[in-house]
Amino acid sequence: MSNVETNTTSTVVDDLSFDIHYTAGWYYQPSDGENGGGSHMTNRTGSQAVFQFNGTGIEVWGTIGAWNVVGIPTSQYELTNQTVVKYRPPSMAPGVKGSKSLFYRSPILEYGPYTIKIINLGNETHDSIFGFDYFIYSIKAPSSTSDPSPSSTADSPSSGKTWPVSAIAGGISAIVFVFIVICGVAVYFIIRRHRQKYIGNRLLDISDGSSVGHGSEMSHLRVDPFLPPSYDEAIHTGSLTPTSTLPSLSPVSAKRLMS
Structure with a gap:
């Protein structure tokens, strides 16, 4: 649609929308006070505006002019399978x-297709000017309209029993991860405690001199300082005996040796 504003619950359809079908006698009147910058006006009795929609309700909004300018027009609203409603606006003072302004509001409807028809009836004395600005219709289908009890009871068990596979896998992974972390921390502290106890016992044994194994045997060994071996000098210093037992030798003269 053109000239349509939509949110999650309702749609505004301006009078310039091509989805609105006007009969002869309508004209567009620009104005800053109206939605979209203007409204559709008619002074012809019997002029109609027809609009089709899918929803659960509809409203008709328009413009009320001063009675001395536009008179006090009466309009009629015909909605599919609904009672015909007529509306006569209050009298507006000159210059006002x-x-x-709200002209018509339908009752709450069962969601579906509808057709609304606006008819300008004029007034009793002369043709007056009727101004139509925009529609607002509900586009949200109530879940409780057709059959609330079965739908609510059928949806509740499925939503309560169904769990996403990704959520289940994520929960299992988280539990396994936490279990592994707890086991790892417990093993670490157990090993650390046993190691500290073992080191403490070793230090206590060394301080008491009661080491076991090879350390005990080595603690009873005696190590003497190293001394170099003594040697007897094989040097002949001569005999202290006054009388030699060796035969006497005649001295050798130097002269003889040189000849």
Whole structure:
């Protein structure tokens, strides 16, 4: 649609929308006070505006002019399978205009397709000017409209029993991870405690001189200082005996040796 504003619950359809079908006698009147910058006006009795929609309700908004200018027009609203409603606006003082005034509001409907028809009835004395600005219709289908009890009871068990596979896998992974971390921390502290106890016992044994194994045997060994071996001098210093037992030798003269 053109000239349509939509949110999650309702849609605004301006009078310039091509989805609105006007009969002869309508004209567009620009104005700053109206939605979209203007509204559709008619002074012809019997002029119609027709709009089709899918929803659960609809409202008709328009413009009320001063009675001395536009008179007090009566309009009629026909909605599919609903009672025909007529509306006569309050009298506006000269120089006063009622922009964005509510002309018609339907009852709450069962969601589906509907057609609304606006008819200008004029007034009793002369043709007056009727101003239409925009529609607002509900587009949200109530879940409780058609059959609330079965739908609510059917949806509740499925939503309560169904768990996403990703959520289950994530929960199992988290539990396994926490278990592994706890086991790792416990093993670490057990090993650390046994190691500290073993080191403490070793230090106590060394301080008491009661070591076991090879350390005990080595603690009773005696190590003497190293001394170099003594040697007897094999040097002949001569005999202290006054009388030699060796035969006497004649002295050798130097002269003889040189000849």
